[in-house]
Amino acid sequence: MAAIDHLEAEAFSALGERPIVWIDLADAGAPARARALSRDTTAIVGGIDRAGAVPVVEPDAFDLLLTTRPAAPAPWVTVRDPLAAAQAIAAAVARAPIAAAAAARVLRIGAGLPFGDALQLESFAYSTLLGGAAFRAWRAAQPDRAMPVAAGPPLAVARDGDVVTITLARPESRNGICAGMRDALHEALCAALDDPSSPCVVLRGEGACFSTGGVLAEFGTATDLAQADAVRMLRSCALRLHELGDRATAMLHGACIGSGIEIPAAAAHRFAAPGSFFQLPELGIGLMPGAGGTVSVARAIGRHRTGYMLLSGRRIPRDVAAGWGLVAA
Incomplete structure (x- = not known):
């Protein structure tokens, strides 16, 4: 041609x-x-x-x-x-053509970059889309949402010998990952990384599912998108899990949606219980993954299958995800 x-x-x-x-x-x-x-x-x-x-x-x-x-x-x-x-x-x-195109280009370009650089590329694109018309239209159509009221800390952290278990502990909100939970998880992962005894880390979720991803009430509340990009990178839980290397294991169950799969996909070992499913639905609100999914998921299953997840928004059941290499049974 x-x-x-x-x-x-x-x-x-x-x-x-x-x-x-x-x-x-x-x-x-x-x-x-x-x-x-x-x-x-x-x-x-x-x-x-x-x-x-x-x-x-x-x-x-x-x-x-x-x-x-x-x-x-x-x-x-x-x-x-x-x-x-x-x-x-x-x-x-x-x-959402601009968000779709951005996601596809980020997947293409990011495939040739080191993990951290590819995350930065994703973050730049995500911050741009937060200012886009498609996301603004979604925000305008949403009812006012109150942040879930939490009764206790967002995480439970326990150590048994050389293993630190970090559990997302907001089952009442299906372990929705708000900024507070992200920051707490990042702090716990940093503690494991900086621990001279080099413990292994197991990441779990309490309740019916691992996590349904970002808390919708927080979406679009950042007023300084440049600062939001800086925070997103400095407190990237996906990057910290990646840095743990072979010491990191994610134990997944139930719904693993958006950041609820983007973050654990960065762990070297990923196991899923029967009935688990995985989804990247961000295009439906005019965005793309912003918690590391264009890197973590793509390096687990390849950019083409990640592109399918992104553009279709479909749920991927455990048996298919296991066949792709996203998780093991």
């Missing part, structure tokens, strides 16, 4: 008519078209394999790949109906 000129390329962008382009991989010209779109535009490029043939492709030319092949190998995502899945994703992208 011929190169796409600069003016034409704008049509294939978050500001144009085609922020996402789906390519039928049965077409003879599919590889060349994918290469041109990936090279010359900022469009999100998706591939569809309706026959379940799982053809050889250049993964770098795509942002996500859908197939009907059961238990398809990475980077493919198995879906029952690729066309229906593609249409649903295209509709989600159309509702």
